[in-house]
Amino acid sequence: MxxxxxxxxxxxxxxxxxxxxRLGGQIWRNASDHARSNDARFDDARSNVSQNNVSQYxxxxxxxxxxxxxxGWVRASGATVLCGLRVVxxxxxxxxxxxxxxxxxxxxxxxxxxxxxxxxxxLPFPSWTLPNVxxxxxxxxxxKSGLPIQGKRVVVAGTGPLLLAVAAYxxxxxxxxxxxxxxxxxxxxxxxxxxxxxxxxxxIQGIQLKRDLAGVPFASNSWPxxxxxxxxxxxxxxxxAGKNQNIPCDYLAxxxxxxxxxxxxxLLGCGLSNGCVQVDDFQTxxxxxxxxxxxxxxxxxxxxxxxxxxxAGLAAAxxxxxxxxxxxxxxxxxxxxxxxxxxxxxxxxxxxxxxxxTMVCRCEDVPYSCVRQHRSWREAKLHTRCGxxxxxxxxxGPATQFLFNWNPDSVRPxxxxxxxxxxxxxxxxxxxxxxxxxxxxx
Amino acid sequence: MPDQITVTVNGMPVVVSSGATVAVAMVLAGQxxxxxxxxxxxxxxxxxxxxxxxxxxxxxxxxxxxxxxLCEPGMEVTTEN
Amino acid sequence: MSNAAYDVVIVGAGIVGAACADExxxxxLRVAVADADVxxxxxxxxxxxxxxxxxDSDAQFALTRFSQQLWQELRPxxxxxxxxxxxxxxxxxxxxxxxxxxxxxxxxxGERGVPTQVLDAQALYRxxxxxxxxxxxxFLVPEDGVLYPPCxxxxxxxxxxxxxAKLHLGVPVAQIGRGQVxxxxxxxxxxxxxxxxxxxxxxxxxxxLEIKKRKGHLVITDRYPGFVxxxxxxxxxxxxxxxxxxxxxxxxxxxxxxxQILIGSSRQYGAEHKExxxxxxxxxxxxxxxxxxxxxxMSTVRTWTGFRAAxxxxxPLIGPWAGDATSGTAGDATGDKSxxxxxxxxxxxxxxxxxxxxxxxxxxxGTKPEIPVEPYLPSRTAKExxxx
Numbered sequence: 073m074x075x076x077x078x079x080x081x082x083x084x085x086x087x088x089x090x091x092x093x094r095l096g097g098q099i100w101r102n103a104s105d106h107a108r109s110n111d112a113r114f115d116d117a118r119s120n121v122s123q124n125n126v127s128q129y130x131x132x133x134x135x136x137x138x139x140x141x142x143x144g145w146v147r148a149s150g151a152t153v154l155c156g157l158r159v160v161x162x163x164x165x166x167x168x169x170x171x172x173x174x175x176x177x178x179x180x181x182x183x184x185x186x187x188x189x190x191x192x193x194x195l196p197f198p199s200w201t202l203p204n205v206x207x208x209x210x211x212x213x214x215x216k217s218g219l220p221i222q223g224k225r226v227v228v229a230g231t232g233p234l235l236l237a238v239a240a241y242x243x244x245x246x247x248x249x250x251x252x253x254x255x256x257x258x259x260x261x262x263x264x265x266x267x268x269x270x271x272x273x274x275x276i277q278g279i280q281l282k283r284d285l286a287g288v289p290f291a292s293n294s295w296p297x298x299x300x301x302x303x304x305x306x307x308x309x310x311x312x313a314g315k316n317q318n319i320p321c322d323y324l325a326x327x328x329x330x331x332x333x334x335x336x337x338x339l340l341g342c343g344l345s346n347g348c349v350q351v352d353d354f355q356t357x358x359x360x361x362x363x364x365x366x367x368x369x370x371x372x373x374x375x376x377x378x379x380x381x382x383x384a385g386l387a388a389a390x391x392x393x394x395x396x397x398x399x400x401x402x403x404x405x406x407x408x409x410x411x412x413x414x415x416x417x418x419x420x421x422x423x424x425x426x427x428x429x430t431m432v433c434r435c436e437d438v439p440y441s442c443v444r445q446h447r448s449w450r451e452a453k454l455h456t457r458c459g460x461x462x463x464x465x466x467x468x469g470p471a472t473q474f475l476f477n478w479n480p481d482s483v484r485p486x487x488x489x490x491x492x493x494x495x496x497x498x499x500x501x502x503x504x505x506x507x508x509x510x511x512x513x514x
Numbered sequence: 515m516p517d518q519i520t521v522t523v524n525g526m527p528v529v530v531s532s533g534a535t536v537a538v539a540m541v542l543a544g545q546x547x548x549x550x551x552x553x554x555x556x557x558x559x560x561x562x563x564x565x566x567x568x569x570x571x572x573x574x575x576x577x578x579x580x581x582x583x584l585c586e587p588g589m590e591v592t593t594e595n
Numbered sequence: 596m597s598n599a600a601y602d603v604v605i606v607g608a609g610i611v612g613a614a615c616a617d618e619x620x621x622x623x624l625r626v627a628v629a630d631a632d633v634x635x636x637x638x639x640x641x642x643x644x645x646x647x648x649x650x651d652s653d654a655q656f657a658l659t660r661f662s663q664q665l666w667q668e669l670r671p672x673x674x675x676x677x678x679x680x681x682x683x684x685x686x687x688x689x690x691x692x693x694x695x696x697x698x699x700x701x702x703x704x705g706e707r708g709v710p711t712q713v714l715d716a717q718a719l720y721r722x723x724x725x726x727x728x729x730x731x732x733x734f735l736v737p738e739d740g741v742l743y744p745p746c747x748x749x750x751x752x753x754x755x756x757x758x759x760a761k762l763h764l765g766v767p768v769a770q771i772g773r774g775q776v777x778x779x780x781x782x783x784x785x786x787x788x789x790x791x792x793x794x795x796x797x798x799x800x801x802x803x804l805e806i807k808k809r810k811g812h813l814v815i816t817d818r819y820p821g822f823v824x825x826x827x828x829x830x831x832x833x834x835x836x837x838x839x840x841x842x843x844x845x846x847x848x849x850x851x852x853x854x855q856i857l858i859g860s861s862r863q864y865g866a867e868h869k870e871x872x873x874x875x876x877x878x879x880x881x882x883x884x885x886x887x888x889x890x891x892x893m894s895t896v897r898t899w900t901g902f903r904a905a906x907x908x909x910x911p912l913i914g915p916w917a918g919d920a921t922s923g924t925a926g927d928a929t930g931d932k933s934x935x936x937x938x939x940x941x942x943x944x945x946x947x948x949x950x951x952x953x954x955x956x957x958x959x960x961g962t963k964p965e966i967p968v969e970p971y972l973p974s975r976t977a978k979e980x981x982x983x
Contacts (some may be wrong), residue, residue, distance in 0.1 A: 091563060093580070097582055163873040191564055201719075203546050217581065218534025303555050306545070328590030418540030434559075434567060437551040451633040452743040454640050455676075462566040462577070462817055462896050468560070484871055484898055489817065492858070493891035495898070496880035551853070577817050577894050
């Protein structure tokens, strides 16, 4: 959002595209100034297009106000907002093919800012497929979308600062939280806490969180061992202080930190480094005129994303010197990203969680026993169909990468499932020719 | 828009607050969104439209990601096979 | 690494290589297979898995029919993940001119004992209601089927391994020489006979081979069970497969056991990179929508490409390689029979893999082949060019 706002303020024609029906992605869902724009046709625009898909990290009241402010900023700046629209392919340079519930359209651009955010990493464990086992951000999103949580028991597990933010949010809405299970060690968490001292705003957030979570048991060195239930979640067994503990609950909010959404950047040919999109000081990727900001460049949280977004927007609009002014703040933010990385790396015990029957690929129901026989992601995909379902490997890819050290494949269109008629759309130059030949098309 | 909306889930009426997603309606109704390839009941996982576990049929149209669709009065939602 | 001596080393672990490994091992030969990638890769991983009897030529018909029958025999042993379905093919006739072709095929297939059925428009729509209105009819070949090729290749390879075949996967083959295959890491595998079953890459290893890559595109949808029941191919497909140059698309869709629909097909010469070519994809999908408008709203999950190995006369190369394409010698009196070919199958590799394996093994072991092999002998090519 901030990239679009900044760029638009520079006087450039800006469009912002988002799969969700309201601005704000995951965290800032339901920013009060929401809009539903269904402009399906945008053929002649010469614009900066920014795709904001998700940025999963943190959440508290202050953020919500920030969210409303940003959404308002976007509108005031004059940027065109296209919600409920997702980019599926780039059929030719400078032309994006996007789809929504009703149809599809082409978005042409001179400069592109990618802010595709991140998604949660899910790791398989016995019965993790039971209904009411969700991601941590996943359950939060559901509650924000109207799921009543008052009086419900929610076990929060996994790793990363998102767990605390989610637990605080749920509790504020009336949930009972028997425990928060963080797989990181107490020592790493203590170091993290100490390191936060350089970021005063984070200390304040930390104190706030502590208040919000007063009385909620927090266990480090702790992780889920299995979910239990017949048709729906009934309880969770966790490992805690070396012992197993069974906890009846209504929901399990479980996520293991974040994975950058690099699919669209990869489709466009952007280079990666360490699994994240490689960018220079002005947030330019290895592809000319394509910028990237936020979680896809490194998992660093909202503040870093906001800075990078502004730098990208300004740089895309040609305002390099204003962008430069934000470099020092970004530098600080990047150090935080490195700290997150170190603190919340996954422990090897998590590789032994799945049992032979545990589904690794949920789309195609491929169990651990089948996947494990293979020596590479490619081989497993070919022979078991793991990764060939509609999620296109977004869930099982990071899981198998951690479990078996496999490297993912190259990305092919559509970068998100798309209708046949969308992929079959004649775009750009060929469009007018095609209309003449076939007698016109809308 | 009214404060409360009624949709049908597998033939049963479910009341949700305005602005709620179809996924919320499914969870409230205690119904699985879909049955997996090997017959397991499944519900929303990621809550953000990328896992495809929350797919339902809406008005007969299959493969709708319920976490990405807002409830509208009279919607007919069924568990997807 | 050790230099184990084998009777045969097969280069290529796709379905043709796997079928050959299985057949040769079954006959008691010591077999090794080398491939840069995993079993069932290359065109095997990319293709449609359509088992189809085709009548472009008598020789093509003989090999595809022979092979289709072998698949039917093998069927009871195929595991579930091979997803073998005898769904049949319907060649769709869009107009009366194409119905003439349908009747010609009926006579041709009938004379050779292959059961078929001519469908008038009514019958066609009873079987496939989702075809667009206005079709003239079709030609049903009920014994054709579909399967999932990578798992079929794996099944055949595992059978070969149970009979002692050894795999060398993950390292590219650098060179095929007399009596040995050298891998890119320096490993040498010695064998009396080498079989080049490297598909689109065969010509890299056997210089002089007239094999061109023919790129194809495919798209797979989400699950829509019952929308298509047979493999549907437009009769114009034959024109597409026929053309020796130029790019073409044809309507060709397949129901998978999962309920997903596989949409093809396209052919391009001279395309070397494996990226999806958007303009070709567009043409292919538009052609598909023309025949089945209901496809338009379906969710697609993946698109991909693959390279078929195409020969100038559209028949595969199965037999000893004389070593010199211009020598024009019939038979192989002059050459030492140390290098054999099993490649150049274009779009029929899955279908003819079993038949290829049989007649290749026959030639290697000196057994009388079950069908005449002359049309597929590599030594034919010099003669054929003269007539082309």
